[in-house]
Amino acid sequence: xxxxxxxxxxxxxxxxxxxxxxxxxxxxxxxxxxxxxxxxxxxxxxxxxxxxxxxxxxxxxxxxxxxxxxxxxxxxxxxxxxxxxxxxxxxxxxxxxxxxxxxxxxxxxxxxxxxxxxxxxxxxxxxxxxxxxxxxxxxxxxxxxxxxxxxxxxxxxxxxxxxxxxxxxxxxxxxxxxxxxxxxxxxxxxxxxxxxxxxxxxxxxxxxxxxxxxxxxxxxxxxxxxxxxxxxxxxxxxxxxxxxxxxxxxxxxxxxxxxxxxxxxxxxxxxxxxxxxxxxxxxxxxxxxxxxx
Amino acid sequence: xxxxxxxxxxxxxxxxxxxxxxxxxxxxxxxxxxxxxxxxxxxxxxxxxxxxxxxxxxxxxxxxxxxxxxxxxxxxxxxxxxxxxxxxxxxxxxxxxxxxxxxxxxxxxxxxxxxxxxxxxxxxxxxxxxxxxxxxxxxxxxxxxxxxxxxxxxxxxxxxxxxxxxxxxxxxxxxxxxxxxxxxxxxxxxxxxxxxxxxxxxxxxxxxxxxxxxxxxxxxxxxxxxxxxxxxxxxxxxxxxxxxxxxxxxxxxxxxxxxxxxxxxxxxxxxxxxxxxxxxxxxxxxxxxxxxxxxxxxxxxxxxxxxxxxxxx
Numbered sequence: 001x002x003x004x005x006x007x008x009x010x011x012x013x014x015x016x017x018x019x020x021x022x023x024x025x026x027x028x029x030x031x032x033x034x035x036x037x038x039x040x041x042x043x044x045x046x047x048x049x050x051x052x053x054x055x056x057x058x059x060x061x062x063x064x065x066x067x068x069x070x071x072x073x074x075x076x077x078x079x080x081x082x083x084x085x086x087x088x089x090x091x092x093x094x095x096x097x098x099x100x101x102x103x104x105x106x107x108x109x110x111x112x113x114x115x116x117x118x119x120x121x122x123x124x125x126x127x128x129x130x131x132x133x134x135x136x137x138x139x140x141x142x143x144x145x146x147x148x149x150x151x152x153x154x155x156x157x158x159x160x161x162x163x164x165x166x167x168x169x170x171x172x173x174x175x176x177x178x179x180x181x182x183x184x185x186x187x188x189x190x191x192x193x194x195x196x197x198x199x200x201x202x203x204x205x206x207x208x209x210x211x212x213x214x215x216x217x218x219x220x221x222x223x224x225x226x227x228x229x230x231x232x233x234x235x236x237x238x239x240x241x242x243x244x245x246x247x248x249x250x251x252x253x254x255x256x257x258x259x260x261x262x263x264x265x266x267x268x269x270x271x272x273x274x275x276x277x278x279x280x281x282x283x284x285x286x287x288x289x290x291x292x293x
Numbered sequence: 294x295x296x297x298x299x300x301x302x303x304x305x306x307x308x309x310x311x312x313x314x315x316x317x318x319x320x321x322x323x324x325x326x327x328x329x330x331x332x333x334x335x336x337x338x339x340x341x342x343x344x345x346x347x348x349x350x351x352x353x354x355x356x357x358x359x360x361x362x363x364x365x366x367x368x369x370x371x372x373x374x375x376x377x378x379x380x381x382x383x384x385x386x387x388x389x390x391x392x393x394x395x396x397x398x399x400x401x402x403x404x405x406x407x408x409x410x411x412x413x414x415x416x417x418x419x420x421x422x423x424x425x426x427x428x429x430x431x432x433x434x435x436x437x438x439x440x441x442x443x444x445x446x447x448x449x450x451x452x453x454x455x456x457x458x459x460x461x462x463x464x465x466x467x468x469x470x471x472x473x474x475x476x477x478x479x480x481x482x483x484x485x486x487x488x489x490x491x492x493x494x495x496x497x498x499x500x501x502x503x504x505x506x507x508x509x510x511x512x513x514x515x516x517x518x519x520x521x522x523x524x525x526x527x528x529x530x531x532x533x534x535x536x537x538x539x540x541x542x543x544x545x546x547x548x549x550x551x552x553x554x555x556x557x558x559x560x561x562x563x564x565x566x567x568x569x570x571x572x573x574x575x576x577x578x579x580x581x582x583x584x585x586x587x588x589x590x591x592x593x594x595x596x597x598x599x600x601x602x603x604x605x606x
Contacts, residue, residue, distance in 0.1 A: 062409075109589065113596040118354070118409070119546040122533060123588035130582025137578050 033160070041162035045070070045223045045230070048168060051175045052219035055212040058179065059192045061110065061117035063213060066220045068128035069102040073224035075132045078142030088149050096221050102128055103217015111210035145232060153229030164226045171219065184208060300543030300595070304558040311562075311569065319572040327568065333450055335564040336457045337362075337516030339557065342535040343464045344394075344505030344512075346556045349539050350468070351501040352481040352548025353401060353408040357393070358509045358535060360419035362528030365390040365513035367423060370432035370523030373439045383442070383518075387510035393419070394506015398499035408502075416532070423525060432523035440521040453515050460511070465553035477501060481548030537584060538563050541591045563587065 024031035049066045056063050073095040080091035102124065109120045152163050179185040187208050190198040199205050315322045341358050348355045369386035373379050393415065400411045441449040468474035476497050479487040484494040517523055536546075542559030544551025566587070567580035 109593065109596075113593060113600075115592045115596050116546045119536075119540055119592055120589070122536060123540075123585050123592065126533065126537065126581050126585025127589060128585070130579060130585050134576060134579040134582050137576065 037156075037160060037162055037165070040165050040168075041230070044162075044164040044168045045227045048171055048219050048223040048226070051168075051171050052212075052216040054175065055179055055185070055188050056117075056216055058188050059209055059212060060195070061209065061213070062121065063106065063117065063216045064121040065102065065106060065125040065128055066216060068125045068132070069099055069217050069220035070224045070227060072102065072128045072132045073099045073221035074228050075135055075140075075142075077224060077228050078140075079135060082142050082144065088146055092225055095224055096218065099217045099219075099221020099224065100214065101217070102220070103214040106217065107210035107213040110213055111206045117213070143232070145228070150229055150232050153226055154232060164230065167222070167226060171222070184211070188212065299598075300591075301552065301555045301558060303594070304541060304543070304555065304562055304591075308558060308562050308565070311565070315569055315572065319569075322569060322572045329450055331565060331568060332454060333519055335560055336453050337512040338531070338534060338538070338564060339560045340457055340460060340512030340515055341509045341531060342538050342556050342560050343461060343553065344508030345532075345535040346539050346542075346544055346551055346553060347464070347468070347477060347501045347508075348408075348505045349536070349544045349546060350481045350548060350551045351477050351498055352484065353498060353501070354536070354546070355394075355397060355408065355412045355502060355505055356532040356536075357397060357412040357416040357419065358505070359528035359531035360416045360423070361390050361393050361506060361509045362513045362516075362531055363423055363524075363526060364393070364419050365510040366517040366523050366527045367427060367432055367525055369514055369517055370435050370439070374432060374435050379436065379438050379442065382439075383514050386514055387507055390510025390513065391503055391507040394503045394509070395499070397506065398502025401502060402495035402498040427525040429525055431525055435521055435523065440518055442518050449518070456511075457515065460508070461553055461557060464508075468553060473497075473500070478549055481550075483549075534563065534584075535560075537588045541588060543595075545595075 020031065029035060049070065053063060053066065076098045077091050077095035080086045080094045081088055084091075086094065106117075106120055106124055109115050109124075110117045155163050157163050157166065177185075179188065187198065187203045190201065190203055191205055191208060195205060321327065341362060345355060345358060365386045368389050369382050372382035372385060377385070397408070397411055397415055400406050401408045442452075444452055466474075468477065476487070476492050479490065479492055480494045480497045484498075487497075488494045513528070517527070538559035539551065539556050540546060540559070541562060542551070542555025542557070544555060563584050566583055567577060570580055570583065571577050
């Protein structure tokens with residue numbers, strides 16, 4: 001188990017090093033500090049979703065609805081600020097509430113009612129994205145956010161570090177503690193190993209499983225806030241394009257690793273890294289919005 | 294068994310109530326033209342859903358059907374345009390789809406990779422390969438006999454409906470009465486138990502993916518010949534649509550349970566609800582939210598019923 005884990009992660013690390021080396025040699029201006037931070041900026045939203053997906057995959061579940069939660073939270077944030085004339089702080093709080101509510105819905109259906117996560121999140125994916133579509137008629141764009149808010153996604157701390165990168169780092173740190181340094185984390189591994197056994201061992205399986213789906217919803221709305229600040233305007237299309245299949249897929253293909261997978265897995269090698277090294281293409285744009293599901 | 298039938302009955306009841314309300318308030322919904330459009334739009338979906346039903350009953354999942362659908366459509370159109378006889382073009386498109394299904398099935402059954410991972414890979418791979426080869430262009434200038442398969446706009450819906458009904462009946466019969474069909478249920482209930490009972494579980498799984506691919510190809514053909522050009526991005530989101538319909542129809546995503554009748558009812562309910570929204574004057578953009586709510590309600594109803602039965606027992 002430990003051996004397999006180390007191996008998967010070292011292979012991924014080797015791939016990243018190889019990738020960086022190849023592009024460092026062949027692409028001009030790739031191997032610079034500035035570009036490294038730009039690439040990091042582009043990975044934050046995906047990273048947040050993938051980090052939150054990790055404990056879910058550890059328990060043997062999946063959350064297909066994260067992209068839809070991100071889209072819905074982003075739309076609510078935009079609508080709250082522009083159409084309902086709320087101050088930006090209240091709009092952010094509302095977006096977080098939406099994410100929490102979405103996560104709670106998944107959590108209740110999966111943990112309490114014991115419905116398979118695949119089908120629950122498939123249904124809630126349609127529901128959340130459908131609500132976003134219904135609210136915006138798939139055509140609305142929101143803009144005119146205050147500069148202070150946009151700095152979160154477009155500005156730099158100390159002149160070099162994009163503001164959202166510390167958010168991802170903090171989220172990673174929190175999830176590392178949760179998964180590897182806490183009783184809850186050990187319980188999650190036990191549940192993923194044998195759910196019934198964990199129950200007999202006195203673990204509150206329902207609560208633990210509910211928690212990870214709830215947190216996934218919360219993190220998706222955090223990602224939505226970063227996302228809105230990053231693009232500086234946002235309509236339904238962008239959120240819808242953040243294909244939910246991507247992060248679960250990268251995680252489930254190599255469940256051993258969280259952040260590395262989200263950023264160095266299939267998507268970024270195919271998409272962000274290669275393209276972003278040359279153009280200003282950001283990852284949601286690499287796929288047409290209606291693409292994956 | 295009792296639960297299975299009661300699910301079908303409740304979906305049928307919901308459809309009946311919806312139909313009654315629509316008939317009273319929006320009689321135009323039942324105009325010949327609208328029904329014709331509805332049937333044409335959903336025949337392909339139903340055919341694909343038949344295959345998905347098989348795969349889900351066997352305890353697996355296939356999310357590549359949307360991409361396979363697009364590949365088969367474009368293949369049929371391109372082959373016909375390049376001078377292949379239309380019957381042959383259509384048949385080989387189905388063959389291509391069946392081969393992709395076979396590939397999925399082999400990877401799942403013999404290489405032991407989880408079906409969601411395998412079909413996610415083929416879903417993305419095929420979609421990107423198609424985009425690469427077509428460069429996003431639609432297939433145009435298809436020969437005259439391609440649209441409606443040489444029939445007329447009037448006779449084609451009849452013929453296509455007949456074909457779909459025949460396919461659905463054959464699938465229903467095979468699932469219920471044939472040895473192979475019973476094996477699908479057995480494998481879906483418990484692959485290990487099935488193996489111990491002498492069933493070659495791997496072969497059954499491989500077979501359901503292959504048949505699923507074939508049915509997806511047929512659905513693609515039925516859908517594509519409605520027009521005289523073939524979009525290169527067809528079938529987007531189709532996998533979600535058919536899985537939703539199958540689950541609403543009472544199939545258990547964990548395998549071992551599900552019927553063709555349920556799937557047909559699921560397709561009718563989910564396919565009919567969108568246009569009904571438009572007729573009711575609501576924005577069609579809420580269709581997806583409503584479909585999601587229906588899926589969640591269906592599975593929640595299942596869970597509540599299961600809990601009640603567990604309490605009784």
